[in-house]
Amino acid sequence: MSERLQAPRGTFDVLPEQSALRAQVEEVARRVLESAGYRRIETPAFEDTDVFRRAVGASTDIVQKEMYTFEDAGGRSLTLRPEVTAPIVRAYLEHGMHKLAQPVKLWYLSSCFRYERAQAGRYRQFWQIGAEALGSDDAAVDAESILLLHTILAELGVAGMRLRIASLGTPASRAHYRELLQDHLRRHEDELAAEVRERIDLNPLRAFDSDHPGTRTVMAKAPVLMDHLDDADRDHFASVLGMLEAAHIPYEVDGTLVRGLDYYTRTVFEFTSDALGAQSGVGGGGRYDGLAEQLGGSPVCGMGWAAGVERMLLAAEHLPVPEPICDLYVAMAQGTPAERVQAFALAAEARSAGVPTQLELAGRSLKGQFKQADRCGAAYVAILGPEGIELKDMQTGAQESLDTSAAVVAHVLRGRHADA
Numbered sequence: 468m469s470e471r472l473q474a475p476r477g478t479f480d481v482l483p484e485q486s487a488l489r490a491q492v493e494e495v496a497r498r499v500l501e502s503a504g505y506r507r508i509e510t511p512a513f514e515d516t517d518v519f520r521r522a523v524g525a526s527t528d529i530v531q532k533e534m535y536t537f538e539d540a541g542g543r544s545l546t547l548r549p550e551v552t553a554p555i556v557r558a559y560l561e562h563g564m565h566k567l568a569q570p571v572k573l574w575y576l577s578s579c580f581r582y583e584r585a586q587a588g589r590y591r592q593f594w595q596i597g598a599e600a601l602g603s604d605d606a607a608v609d610a611e612s613i614l615l616l617h618t619i620l621a622e623l624g625v626a627g628m629r630l631r632i633a634s635l636g637t638p639a640s641r642a643h644y645r646e647l648l649q650d651h652l653r654r655h656e657d658e659l660a661a662e663v664r665e666r667i668d669l670n671p672l673r674a675f676d677s678d679h680p681g682t683r684t685v686m687a688k689a690p691v692l693m694d695h696l697d698d699a700d701r702d703h704f705a706s707v708l709g710m711l712e713a714a715h716i717p718y719e720v721d722g723t724l725v726r727g728l729d730y731y732t733r734t735v736f737e738f739t740s741d742a743l744g745a746q747s748g749v750g751g752g753g754r755y756d757g758l759a760e761q762l763g764g765s766p767v768c769g770m771g772w773a774a775g776v777e778r779m780l781l782a783a784e785h786l787p788v789p790e791p792i793c794d795l796y797v798a799m800a801q802g803t804p805a806e807r808v809q810a811f812a813l814a815a816e817a818r819s820a821g822v823p824t825q826l827e828l829a830g831r832s833l834k835g836q837f838k839q840a841d842r843c844g845a846a847y848v849a850i851l852g853p854e855g856i857e858l859k860d861m862q863t864g865a866q867e868s869l870d871t872s873a874a875v876v877a878h879v880l881r882g883r884h885a886d887a
């Protein structure tokens with residue numbers, strides 16, 4: 468016998484009960500985002516590898532270790548998307564969306580792929596809901612984007628929510644700061660983790676992310692980017708904070724906030740939840756005013772975020788599992804060929820009238836059929852027999868004889884409206 472195959476490590480099947488929960492997350496996100504003028508976009512599951520190499524940054528963990536990159540039969544290097552912001556900016560440029568009214572506001576629910584150490588809340592295929600606003604550098608875009616994610620998380624009942632926020636400034640102020648930080652790191656080189664030491668030139672900011680005790684001591688005394696912003700960046704950041712306050716969104720300014728992607732400028736933020744363990748990040752994002760140029764386009768400002776669907780579900784502790792709806796179960800007294808055809812026709816008629824209907828499909832005894840109708844949560848059971856149709860109201864137990872299938876459908880519809 469050959470070995471029984473399983474889903475790959477770090478992936479999971481979304482089973483029906485989970486699927487119903489995920490549909491609720493999608494529904495809340497859709498309502499909140501579309502009410503604010505965001506429209507859904509779908510990009511391909513894979514892109515030219517360059518889209519991510521150029522956008523996410525060659526020195527990041529994502530590009531260095533986490534991408535599923537492969538060569539197709541035509542010899543092209545393709546990568547399963549590890550994130551969706553870069554593909555959306557690519558699409559904005561490709562479709563000339565600068566000709567539309569700005570900002571262009573887009574949202575998505577897409578699968579992402581990262582080769583990571585699989586554990587609770589960290590998978591190799593996972594789903595992100597995200598929102599991107601392209602074409603405006605107004606601080607209100609930043610504040611609104613953050614507010615929308617806050618609203619979604621609050622509506623889902625995410626427990627112990629915290630918002631940390633910072634500004635990374637513009638590339639110019641960041642370049643100046645980078646040098647200050649590199650000087651500081653070089654002065655303490657022998658106290659740093661090897662991994663951090665190797666990245667002083669390439670990506671010194673990542674040193675803030677290290678768990679290494681020596682590195683942490685060095686970083687506690689490191690210069691902070693927020694103290695080196697230019698006036699325009701400082702004003703922009705102050706406006707964002709002022710609007711968050713006006714919307715009563717609590718936040719903590721955290722100058723050590725480092726995001727795992729290189730493309731951010733100015734505002735960056737992250738929502739965490741106490742309900743999650745080590746993987747406490749629920750969602751985050753920021754402004755990326757230089758990204759379009761990195762992808763070879765004209766300059767386009769952008770601001771957005773992504774939130775993990777699985778992390779939101781882990782953190783939304785009391786999300787109720789919705790019950791499937793069945794208004795009518797069609798049963799057969801004897802299961803003769805004629806009854807079976809009649810039952811099939813009744814189910815078809817009921818469904819086209821909009822009644823959620825299930826049909827006996829397993830040749831059960833009448834008793835077994837009632838049990839099954841109960842499991843389905845059926846409001847009514849129609850029993851087809853030699854004497855006609857009996858309709859039983861499962862809540863009251865009342866039973867009625869009806870002549871035609873049309874009468875059954877009308878009765879069930881009436882009952883449903885009475886319930887509603």
Ligand code: ATP
Binds near residue numbers: 550593
């Ligand atoms: P982390 O610090 O947890 O690795 P990240 O900074 O890599 O997160 P982002 O790239 O900003 O995360 O992605 C946004 C969100 O996507 C995260 O806040 C998280 O909810 C989710 N996410 C990221 N990686 C994974 C993963 N491997 N499995 C499940 N969800 C993930």
Ligand code: MG
Binds near residue numbers: 727
């Ligand atoms: Mg990560």
